Amino acid sequence: MTIPPAPAPDRVAALRGRVAEAFGDLRSDLEALVRIPSVSSPAFDQAQVQASAEAVAGLLRGAGVDDVRILSVDGPDGAPGRPAVVARRPGPDGAPTVLLYAHHDVQPPGDLAAWVSPPFEPVERDGRLYGRGASDDKAGIIAHIGALRVLGDELGVGVTLFIEGEEEIGSPTFAQFLHAHRDELAADVIVVADSSNWKVGTPALTTSLRGLVDLDVEVAVLEHAVHSGMFGGPVLDAVTLLARLIATLHDENGDVAVDGLVTGAPPEVDYDEADFRSDATVLPGSELVGTGSISARLWTKPALSVIGFDATSVAQSSNTLAPRATARLSLRIPPGQDPAAAQAALRAHLEGHAPFGARVTVRDGERGRPFQAPVDSEAMQVARWAFAESWGTPSVDIGLGGSIPFIADLLEVFPEAAILVTGVEDPECRAHGANESQDLGELERVVLAEALLLDRLAQR
Structure with a gap:
């Protein structure tokens, strides 16, 4: 791909004015999408996810896209997938094709x-x-619709x-969907x-x-619970043993x-410690852990967390030793890290550090591959220009501590495509949280940047 020439300044100004004029309606459309509780978790009403897909399809048709379909495929286990919206609008002969991705499902409200x-x-x-999905990721949908x-x-x-939708x-x-509709x-x-984005006012x-790698580790020490007074001392309860292993x-x-x-x-680039503490809501007096810059600890070093714990609850506790x-x-x-190798390393560590000979059982969970983009591709350079024009300040290249495993699937199915990972979130958005x-x-600004990106790509 050859870097296309930048549009003239009056073209940029005209698009900026159009975005400002259209934004009131775009905001109303975002509010309408937020009102649909499209939680894809199976514990919630999946009819709402279907309703969300239909609402998105309607918005796309209203944005001048005639070929709009709601599709799904079955997963590897035969379970049906959630509804996705696929819409197509062909370009002129010889023009590039751009795939615009977002998702219309949301996290549970908590x-x-x-x-x-x-x-x-x-x-x-x-x-x-404010609202569930207002940022993650119904605003991403609005960015695409706004540009169109x-x-x-x-x-x-x-x-x-x-x-x-999932x-x-x-x-x-996702992988099955890509292959079915390649x-x-x-x-x-x-x-x-x-x-x-890096922060409000600075694009990224x-x-x-x-x-991502996850797994469950169980520590067992007794066949069943026994009286803590009669047997406590020579035997440690399983919770204490698991704590020592962790x-x-x-x-x-x-x-x-x-x-x-x-x-x-x-x-x-580094993450200012005061900003990080504020964004992560770190309690006063709590020290940050690890070595190296904060951005390295977030983006280029491994991080390991306990995200779930099963043991006797306080409400159900009695004077017994927990068996497991x-x-x-x-x-x-x-x-640079292979997920299978990382999972094997974590398993080996857990099995090799069994406290006091307790029985350690490891059950593997999901794996997702990391992603590293070429930072000097032609598409990247066009995107940086579009961001700088929209925000009035240069964009920043950042990593993300979170995982988007499906990007590896996109690269596998479309190895020649240039992938741009953008977004509408900022450190204050509290995605996934209350x-x-x-x-x-x-x-x-995101709407304008995407419009500028598409407009310049058309100059090839």
């Missing part, structure tokens, strides 16, 4: 008492729109939109609108993503202490 306003009733406060509306009949590239449950049928989804450039391109996973500095894991090169306890471990791995929100000024 504890309703933790929300200042109801999660599925959008409310604006101080320039931010603004360009209208002047859209000079072919576009395919793939709005997934990203928040790990995209279980010809329809093929593109020269893929824009994944499901990441974050995500050039690296950590992969404590071996980090060294005295808080770095992951599992042999065989990869560490990447430090990033060029289980923890779910989540290991984030940097680019009081999720979207900065509306940032969303307007």
